[in-house]
Amino acid sequence: MPQNPIQFQPGMSLTEFTQNYGTEAQCEAALLRSRWPEGFVCPDCGGRAHSTFVADGRQYWQCSHCRSQHTLCSGTLFHASKLPLTTWFQALYLVTQNKNCISALSLKRHLGVSYRTAWRVKHKLLEAMAEREDRRRLDGVVVADDAYLGGKRAGKRGRGSENKVPFVAAVELDEDGHPQHVRFDPIADLKAASVVDWARQALEPTVQLVTDGLASLGAAAAVVATHGAIIVTPRQSSDLEPFRWVNTFIANLKTAMRGTYHHFKFNKYTHRYLGEAQYRVNRRFDLHSLVGCLLHTCARTAPCPEHWLRLAVARAA
Numbered sequence: 001m002p003q004n005p006i007q008f009q010p011g012m013s014l015t016e017f018t019q020n021y022g023t024e025a026q027c028e029a030a031l032l033r034s035r036w037p038e039g040f041v042c043p044d045c046g047g048r049a050h051s052t053f054v055a056d057g058r059q060y061w062q063c064s065h066c067r068s069q070h071t072l073c074s075g076t077l078f079h080a081s082k083l084p085l086t087t088w089f090q091a092l093y094l095v096t097q098n099k100n101c102i103s104a105l106s107l108k109r110h111l112g113v114s115y116r117t118a119w120r121v122k123h124k125l126l127e128a129m130a131e132r133e134d135r136r137r138l139d140g141v142v143v144a145d146d147a148y149l150g151g152k153r154a155g156k157r158g159r160g161s162e163n164k165v166p167f168v169a170a171v172e173l174d175e176d177g178h179p180q181h182v183r184f185d186p187i188a189d190l191k192a193a194s195v196v197d198w199a200r201q202a203l204e205p206t207v208q209l210v211t212d213g214l215a216s217l218g219a220a221a222a223v224v225a226t227h228g229a230i231i232v233t234p235r236q237s238s239d240l241e242p243f244r245w246v247n248t249f250i251a252n253l254k255t256a257m258r259g260t261y262h263h264f265k266f267n268k269y270t271h272r273y274l275g276e277a278q279y280r281v282n283r284r285f286d287l288h289s290l291v292g293c294l295l296h297t298c299a300r301t302a303p304c305p306e307h308w309l310r311l312a313v314a315r316a317a
């Protein structure tokens with residue numbers, strides 16, 4: 001059986017990770033390079049002129065223009081965290097280099113922290129990934145289908161099971177029909193208004209959209225350049241071009257989540273779980289650089305306090 005080049009790519013070995021990010025000083029230097037690659041830029045006014053000083057063992061950057069003071073972590077996802085950066089980097093490694101999603105319980109064991117801390121770390125990283133991916137708009141030829149997390153597609157749709165969450169999977173294909181980017185979005189229901197809202201958020205207006213003619217995504221036709229509806233019977237759906245890729249991604253996503261989140265209710269944090277999956281799929285060609293990539297994302301994500309993380313419900317609902 002031929003090896004799948006994406007599945008068998010080398011990634012980052014634990015040895016290499018430890019050599020690069022094994023000490024607090026290495027992690028600080030990596031975050032500094034990632035946050036301010038061209039040197040300090042004031043988060044408040046954009047000024048570059050600054051002075052630095054050390055107080056209580058911590059380095060501060062003071063903007064010469066607006067006089068505001070900043071630490072390396074202030075204003076980033078790592079803001080006000082009591083954890084050393086080495087622990088955060090280990091979490092970046094575990095979240096990105098695992099084939100499947102990693103549970104907060106596994107993270108707790110690997111990092112040697114409390115469950116609550118592991119939960120917080122994990123959800124902050126997921127939030128950073130989801131926010132980064134939220135801005136993505138698919139363009140060109142896009143194939144979309146609806147699916148459910150936590151339940152099978154057949155049966156009562158959205159009823160009888162609070163754990164069953166509908167979402168839309170959309171795949172952008174290149175001229176040869178190869179998948180480029182994806183979006184996975186929670187959707188409140190499949191009524192026309194919700195589908196139109198989804199299409200406005202997920203797709204460029206120039207998109208050529210292909211959907212299953214029997215499913216309910218046809219309402220998106222109102223906001224895209226062209227729309228093709230192909231009638232797909234349940235028996236055909238997994239094989240029929242062009243639905244092959246969207247079905248493959250839906251199946252992979254369910255497999256990755258099934259082993260990890262089976263005890264959890266999906267519905268409260270669906271946008272974060274789907275955001276993580278989307279982030280990883282859209283960077284699937286370069287597993288090795290994913291640690292640096294997620295670091296870059298975290299350095300540009302606003303702080304997420306725990307009470308906010310626990311309150312946040314699906315944005316698209």
Ligand SMILES: [Zn+2]
Pocket residue numbers: 042043044045046047063064065066067068
């Ligand atoms: Zn400033």
